[in-house]
Amino acid sequence: MTFSKTNKDIKSLLFVNLVRVLFFILLGVLMLIISKIFIEGIGVINFQFLFDEPKNNMTSGGIGPAIFGTLAVTILMLLFSLPLGICTAVYLSEYAKDTLLNRIIRASINNLAGVPSIVYGLFGLGFFVLFIGKNIDSVLKSGLLFGQPVMLWAASTLAILVLPIIVVSTQEALNSVPKSHRDAAYGLGATKWQVIKSVVLPEAKSGILTGTILAVSRGIGETAPILFLGAAFYLPNLPIVYLCFGDFCLPMINPAEQFMHISYHIFILATQSSNPTVTLPLQYGSALVLIGLTLFSNIIAIYFRYKFRKTERKG
Amino acid sequence: MKEIKISISNLSLNYTGKPALKNISLNIPAKRVTAFIGPSGCGKSTFLRTLNRMNDLLDGVSVSGKVLIDGIDIYDKNIDVVNLRKRIGMVFQKSNLFPKSVFDNLVFGARLNGIKKEEELMEIAERTSKQAAIWDEIKDRLDENALNLSMGQQQRLCIARALAVEPDIILMDEPASALDPISTGKIEDLIYELKNEFTILIVTHNMQQAARVSDFTAFLYMGELVEYDRTSRIFTNPSSRQTEDYITGRFG
Numbered sequence: 001m002t003f004s005k006t007n008k009d010i011k012s013l014l015f016v017n018l019v020r021v022l023f024f025i026l027l028g029v030l031m032l033i034i035s036k037i038f039i040e041g042i043g044v045i046n047f048q049f050l051f052d053e054p055k056n057n058m059t060s061g062g063i064g065p066a067i068f069g070t071l072a073v074t075i076l077m078l079l080f081s082l083p084l085g086i087c088t089a090v091y092l093s094e095y096a097k098d099t100l101l102n103r104i105i106r107a108s109i110n111n112l113a114g115v116p117s118i119v120y121g122l123f124g125l126g127f128f129v130l131f132i133g134k135n136i137d138s139v140l141k142s143g144l145l146f147g148q149p150v151m152l153w154a155a156s157t158l159a160i161l162v163l164p165i166i167v168v169s170t171q172e173a174l175n176s177v178p179k180s181h182r183d184a185a186y187g188l189g190a191t192k193w194q195v196i197k198s199v200v201l202p203e204a205k206s207g208i209l210t211g212t213i214l215a216v217s218r219g220i221g222e223t224a225p226i227l228f229l230g231a232a233f234y235l236p237n238l239p240i241v242y243l244c245f246g247d248f249c250l251p252m253i254n255p256a257e258q259f260m261h262i263s264y265h266i267f268i269l270a271t272q273s274s275n276p277t278v279t280l281p282l283q284y285g286s287a288l289v290l291i292g293l294t295l296f297s298n299i300i301a302i303y304f305r306y307k308f309r310k311t312e313r314k315g
Numbered sequence: 316m317k318e319i320k321i322s323i324s325n326l327s328l329n330y331t332g333k334p335a336l337k338n339i340s341l342n343i344p345a346k347r348v349t350a351f352i353g354p355s356g357c358g359k360s361t362f363l364r365t366l367n368r369m370n371d372l373l374d375g376v377s378v379s380g381k382v383l384i385d386g387i388d389i390y391d392k393n394i395d396v397v398n399l400r401k402r403i404g405m406v407f408q409k410s411n412l413f414p415k416s417v418f419d420n421l422v423f424g425a426r427l428n429g430i431k432k433e434e435e436l437m438e439i440a441e442r443t444s445k446q447a448a449i450w451d452e453i454k455d456r457l458d459e460n461a462l463n464l465s466m467g468q469q470q471r472l473c474i475a476r477a478l479a480v481e482p483d484i485i486l487m488d489e490p491a492s493a494l495d496p497i498s499t500g501k502i503e504d505l506i507y508e509l510k511n512e513f514t515i516l517i518v519t520h521n522m523q524q525a526a527r528v529s530d531f532t533a534f535l536y537m538g539e540l541v542e543y544d545r546t547s548r549i550f551t552n553p554s555s556r557q558t559e560d561y562i563t564g565r566f567g
Contacts, residue, residue: 178411180407180411181411181413183369183372183405183407183411184407184412184413184473184476186369186372186400187367187369187400187404187405187407187477188400188405188423188424188427188476188477188479188480189397189399189400189401189427189428190397190427191397194427198423198426198427199413202415203413
């Protein structure tokens, strides 16, 4: 018997090292992009940049309205896509029988994830703005209010764009709840809905949150779908409406307004401004803010997921 | 045999076309422990699950025959399965506590019944965990995650949880198979206590356990009821050759 290395061992060693090299290449590219943006962008970031509006034909000033618009449209997107996505996943995982129709629904959802985002934009323009919006206007006789590209339709379109992400990850989370826990609840005389509400959904919470993180990360940076749907070059006022209860007024996002958006703003600075070279630092700064926002939303979600997990399986 | 709690006649169950239970008939006495023994795959657990209709949750199951509980046919069209399961507690092979607090687990069934008042829930939690002889161990840990308890404690908490819906029948599917001897002993003591108030059916592959805890024993083999008698008789003087072979360890 010999203990010398065989051909097979050397092959596996080679493979492991190949994987290792590829990993570092990937990591390197990522670091390169982020550090380039960071180094070029960090210089312009200060309080004014984050809160001021663009000035002097976009060549100076800040991106405050764009940050606001990005957050507003992303929040609205979640407001639409989370309930719809979670309900869809609950239906598909818990209620739907394995019929042809349900298979078609499942396949469609998976395929939605592969549709190019510009197609979503055109769809949003055609379906939401020109069909739904126009019809709402003609029914409500509201003139031209809904039948134009506004934040509401941008958020709706982004919601459809991230829907498959939410549905698929929620389904995975639901399926990972042990059957024994369902049995326990059924054994205690729970109805199907009670089992879902008191056992399955609470246990799937952290998985659903993971899907939400992915959805936000995807939706926050999308540019193509919002191009035709209310992303504005420059707006003097924030898309805000005041809801007043007597003397007490609450500022709310106004979904019937156009909005500025960081990703679109970068696109404008790079292609539409009077002097793209002058605005270069601003572009990097905006890109850095966008990455920062994504990271920030991820950190918040990871914190909550950690908290949920801790209560789920302590010990 | 005294008062009959469950009367089963010609019960058969097919799972995706294959027979899993064949023509089983037996009467189960009230406030006694009835054990079901037999080799793996003989249909013990399936049988137990026909009694609270947990098999309904599986696709491809068809049941024929009659199961009468207190004279009522539980497979009748007018039976509300949810209400049926509230009258029948079930304890599973492995603890399946929810990843919630000890208290939330104990009162899960009570909350399903719409009880919301904190004092009332507390009272239920205390009563049932005293019944399940676990109150002293958990009374200071009610807010802790139930999965922090030891395996034996978890299983007794499962029993307490099942008691909280105030059943009169308790089904136990190998409740001690995942436990160490000391925890198993505690579960068996508990079963002995509980039979004063509840009709208990226990599935076990441990014949000594069946001999220790039960008043009646049924031996199932390949989906058929081979023999059903007083435990003392089954283990000393079984009438069937198969039963004798099984309990003496010649197969199974």
